[in-house]
Amino acid sequence: MGRLNLTAINVRKTALLNLKAKKTNAAPKWLEIVGDIPPAQILTRQQPMRHPLSKVRTRTLPGGKTEQYIQVTESKKSKSTRGQHLFTPTTLRYEEDSLRRRFFSDHPWELARPRVVLETSGDQYKSADWSKGVQQPGVALSGESVVQRQLWLLENVPDITIPQAYDIARKEFYALRRREETRSRIAAEEARHMGAQFGKSAIQVSMGIENHMYNDWANWSRAVVSEITQKAAAFEGTITAAEDNALKEVADEDGQSPQPAIGAGVFAQQQQRDTRSQRRTV
Structure with missing residues (x-):
C-alpha cells in the first residue's frame, strides 16, 4: 500500500x-x-458502489392487462475488485449506450453531419413526447432521436423486442430524412430557376482534383519511361521503337516537334566516324 x-x-x-x-x-x-x-x-x-444495468419493460399478464417491470442485470466481476483496482470507480452503464452504439455503427455518416451547438437552458428534452414519433418540436433530427424513440418503445410497448423497436424507429427516421432531402432538392431547383448559381458540387470538385492528379502522374510516368529508354539506347548504341513512340506522344501533348532520340544521335555519329575511317584507309 x-x-x-x-x-x-x-x-x-x-x-x-x-x-x-x-x-x-x-x-x-x-x-x-x-x-x-x-x-x-x-x-x-469505502469500496465503490456497484451500478447494475436496469431496464424497464412492459409485459402482458394472463388477464390481458399490462404491467411495467424492471430488469436488473448485475455486471460481471471486473478488475476494480482486485488488488490495486479496489478503489477505482466503477463504470456507469445505461441501456441507451448499447442502442446508440448499434445505430451509429449502422449509420456512421450520421456522425459526419454538421451540428449546430447553441447554449440553451438544457431542458428542451423535457417537453419531448417520444410516443408521438421521432420528430420533436425544438429538437433537431439526429441519431439521438432514434435512440430515445426506441427506448420509449421498449419501455411502453408490451412484449416488444429490441430489433422490432429498432426497425420502427429506424423507418420513421428514414422517412423524415427523405422528406428533408426532397425539400432541399426542390428548394435548390427553384433557386436555379430564378437565376441562382451554386457553382460546382462536391463530387465535381473532387473529380476535377482526381483528374488533375492523374494527368500529372501520366506525364511523370511518360517522362520516366522516356528517360529510361533513352539511357538504354545510348548505352547500346541502338534506338528502339518504344522510345520513338514515347517521344512522339510527349511531343504531341506539349505541341512541340519531336526531338531526335539520344540513341539515334549516338548511332549517327558512330556511322560518320566509320565512314571517315574507311575513306582514310582507301
Whole structure:
C-alpha cells in the first residue's frame, strides 16, 4: 500500500511550526477554525458502489392487462475488485449506450453531419413526447432521436423486442430524412430557376482534383519511361521503337516537334566516324 499521506491531517501542525520558526509573518485565517473543527482522520476508504444495468419493460399478464417491470442485470466481476483496482470507480452503464452504439455503427455518416451547438437552458428534452414519433418540436433530427424513440418503445410497448423497436424507429427516421432531402432538392431547383448559381458540387470538385492528379502522374510516368529508354539506347548504341513512340506522344501533348532520340544521335555519329575511317584507309 505504501506510506500514508498525512499532509491534510497535519496541515495545522505544519502552519504552527512555520509560524514559530518565523517562516511566515502572519497566521492564516483558517488556523483557529481547523483547530476547532479538525479534518477527519479516517484512513480507510469505502469500496465503490456497484451500478447494475436496469431496464424497464412492459409485459402482458394472463388477464390481458399490462404491467411495467424492471430488469436488473448485475455486471460481471471486473478488475476494480482486485488488488490495486479496489478503489477505482466503477463504470456507469445505461441501456441507451448499447442502442446508440448499434445505430451509429449502422449509420456512421450520421456522425459526419454538421451540428449546430447553441447554449440553451438544457431542458428542451423535457417537453419531448417520444410516443408521438421521432420528430420533436425544438429538437433537431439526429441519431439521438432514434435512440430515445426506441427506448420509449421498449419501455411502453408490451412484449416488444429490441430489433422490432429498432426497425420502427429506424423507418420513421428514414422517412423524415427523405422528406428533408426532397425539400432541399426542390428548394435548390427553384433557386436555379430564378437565376441562382451554386457553382460546382462536391463530387465535381473532387473529380476535377482526381483528374488533375492523374494527368500529372501520366506525364511523370511518360517522362520516366522516356528517360529510361533513352539511357538504354545510348548505352547500346541502338534506338528502339518504344522510345520513338514515347517521344512522339510527349511531343504531341506539349505541341512541340519531336526531338531526335539520344540513341539515334549516338548511332549517327558512330556511322560518320566509320565512314571517315574507311575513306582514310582507301
